Structures are given as C-alpha cells and as structure tokens.
Amino acid sequence: MTPEELSQARITPEGEAPAIVLPKGLRRVPRGVDELATEHLIVNMGPQHPSTHGVLHILLELDGEEIIAAEASLGYLHRGIEKLAEHRRYSAVGTLLDRADYISGIHTELALAQATEQLMGIEVPEKAQWLRSLFSEIVRIASHLIAIGTYGMDIGAMAPFLYIMREREALLSVLESVTGARMMFNYVRPGGVLRDLTPEAEPLLRQFLKTFPGYLEEYHTLLTGNEIFQARVKGVGVIDRATAIAFGMSGPPLRASGFGWDVRKERPYAAYEQLRFDVPVGESGDCWDRYLVRMEEMRIAAELIEQCLDGMPEGDVMAKVPKVLKPPAGEAYSAVESPRGEVGIHLVSDGTDTPYRVHLRAPSLMNLAVVDEVMPGHKIADSVAIIGSLDIVLGEIDR
Amino acid sequence: MALDKLLGENSVIFTKSEQLFDAARANSLWYLSYGIACCAIEGLMSAGGPKFDYDRFGIFHRGSPRQADVMIVAGTVNKKMAHALRKLYDQMPEPKWVIAMGACACTGGPFREYPNVVLGVDKIVPVDVYVPGCPPRPESMQYGFMQLQDKIRNRRKEMAREQRSA
C-alpha cells in the first residue's frame, strides 16, 4: 500500500471502516496499521559498492525491500577519452581506447583499426586477419571469465572466482608473451597486428585448450549446479526481446533475450567468414539465461581459438602503411563483437594526422540503460544480480 | 611471525605494546575494495586470485571502509569522484594508509590533459606509497605493499627520530 493510499485511508470519516487492501498472505489487519505510514526510502548504491563493477552509482527508491524506481547516475569515470583522442595521432588513439573497455581492450582497438583502414583503403594481410580473430577470442574468454567469476562473488559464491582467475592467468601469459602487456595491449594497429605469435605462445594455448573443457565443467558444478545460485538468478531481471531491441542492447544480454544478433555473423570482419561457429541464444532473458549464454560463448570461443591455430595462414602480419597516418577527409564506422556487445567506432577525418572526431558506441551504455526498466518490482538484493548479469564496464560508459 | 619457533618453549619477550600492535597491523592489511578503473582489475582482482594470492601476506579485501586499514586508489579520479573518495577516506578508522596505484592515481596518467581529471590523488588524501605503471603488474603492487609493511613496522622508530630531531 502506498503512503498516499494509507493517508487517504486515515482521513475517511469516522464510522466508515477504512478500505485497506490486505497484502497477499495476511489474513487480518495488524493492530495499529492504520496509523502506520510507510515512507519511500532513497538508497544510494555506489559509487563505492563492492558489486557495482566499478564506479556505478544507482539511486534506488525503495518501499521496504521492494524497488520502486532505479536511476543510474553516471560520470564518475569520465576522463575525456573521446576528446583526448582528437589530439592524438592515429597510431596513438588506440592506447586511449584500450582504456575505455579495459577488460577487453583488443576489441575497441580492432574497431578503430578497421575504421582507419576503411578510410585509407588499406588491405590487411590474411595472416593479420586470422591473428585478429584469434586474439579477439582469447580476450573474449578472459573477459567472460571475469564476468562470471565476479558474478558468482556478487551473489555470494566466493570460490568460483578463485578458480576462474587461474584460467585467466593462463590466458594472460599468452597475451603477455605476444603483445607484451597483460591488459593494455595496443596489439591491433591500422594495417595489421603488432607481431606474429611467439614460439612459446602456441604450446601455451594448446595446453590451455586441452584443459579448458574440464575447467568449464568445474564452473558448471560450482555455479550452474548450485541451488542457491539458481534461486538467486532464475526468473530475475527478465528482459523480453522487444525491450532488449528497443533499448539497443547487444551482446550476451540481447542474445539471452532470444534475438541471435552477433556482428561476427551478420557483418563478418577479420577471419570470421572462414570460421565455423554457432551463436548461443537464450529463451526467457533472465539473469540465468545471460549467465548460460556467457558460459556457452566461452566454450565456443575455445573452439574458435583451435580453428584459428589450425588454419593460421603464412605471410606478413602488417601491411605497408606510412609512418604517419593521414587518412583522407571522410568518415567511417566499423563495429566488432566485443564480450559486451557491439562496440563501434565512428571516425571522422579532416585529412590531418589527428582525427576530427572519434565516437565510441559503447555496448555497456545501452545495456545499462535497461536497469530503469527492469529493476522496479524486484527486491533490493536482486539489484546486485541484475547489474552483475549485464556485465558492464564503466570505463566504456563514462569514457 | 612464528614466534614460538623462533624463541623456543617457555621463553619471554619484552616489547612495547605499540610495536607489537604495529607488527600485527603490518601483517593484516585489509584493503577497501574500491576499484575505480582499469587498475582495479590488476591490483584488486588478479591480486586476489590464486597466482599472486595476496592473502598469504594477510592482505584481504573488505567491502566497507569502516573495516579497512588501507585504501588502494586504483584508477583515474575525476572531479565528480573526488568527493566520494575523500568521504570514504574519512570513514576509515585510524590508523589508515593509502596506496596510489597506477599512473592515474599518481599523477593523472594518460588523461592528465583533461581538465576533469584530478592530477594525482595526493591532492585529496595523503598518500603513503606510490606504485607507478599503467597498469602496474600485480608484482609491483606486491612490492608496494611490502614497502607499506616496512613503513608500518618502523612507524614508532620514525616518530621517535622525528621527535629527537625536532
């Protein structure tokens, strides 16, 4: 019963019984209830909250335990990536964009490199295309691992996180041996990639591929089969297909809602045309489906890594590009499928050596926008489950 | 410190209570899990994972500032975040320490030209240890923590020296 209704009930003239609608499960009006007025409480969730995945600040309006309204307040990580990019040479823009979606920087780099290549008409060597696909998939697994590990932690399962970090470290050692960095790679560049696989990278990857299916089983035992976990996520945060499309969502949250849109399939880039893979699609669009879609994508990504290693052609990894990139005036848009969804770069050039405008289409922003819509009606504890299942990265949202 | 192994049975040691407390403090540094940006993935997540495993130094994360001893500022602090950062610092109980992790927290890092970015968290809170890098590797973070442990263990000595020289 809302406070307005209650106050209405109290001012009914004497003699008439106030019309109180009993909540389900309550047989009689508890004594004193007609003097009670409940207030809505506004709770600030964040910007420091262990489970907001960064510096998200959500204002929750609560009626008791129930969420009446939710509003995300952004900007705690706004550091001007897009603006600063306008003052960097084309080859240095990638280092900034790495730090936008910092968990899967390689996808943003790739989108930028493709947009630059479109403008300049650079032909990328075959081998570089395959390496791009290979590293996209490696980073996809690394990113989904974090998503699932921290999701378990949000919901109260601490152990999966420790297992998941073990596999992530295995992948990071591959990334480090090739790109030289654990997180900020700057590996994909306009015209190709930085360097070929190092001799130790392939054995490390093969070893990983051998053990990964077993590890996936482990996660399924730890999380999927965990009844508490199921109770916390099944049927929570349902986003139906129409809402997901209306909000411009993409990536696993969209596919969990039953719409199998994947940029890798719809507008193939890198070597994805030659690779065989399925796109997992969910049914009901709840947190459980989003979780399962990610688990399935990890399995598929491992297969893709194997295909890339087997089918890797010989050749150069970098096309002949000038030292200072000066694309002709014009604009280009290029999108790739990152672990969070469709990340796109809209690049406008005015013919100089710095871009005129770099716009980042951040999938997390669209995926986050839906919380206003889905959160009301849930219990406050579910808010953590919903935010975690969207797997947002604030660096990309605030830029 | 396995004191019993070091000293044998039925032994007695004399120390100042403050020194004992400091030794204990240095070996159970609970940090506030407050990841701001990219550095949080390396400094808070990988660090807690099995490869680097900070738990073995007694370094563990807490969700609430009221239970934390150390604040790791892991990321870019901008002007909107600065107030929250200061508030969190004020909520931590004494004695407390701050580690500035990464180029951003030390100086503003790659974003220092942007007017919205705070040029180093030492403008807002006192910093004890600076760990450079973008992002610093978990090993460097580990080294930073060890430096902080040294600093805490030698706190009384430093204080006494300062008093003498004053």
Ligand code: SF4
């Ligand atoms: S120092 Fe580098 S990695 Fe760390 S928060 Fe700043 S940009 Fe990100």
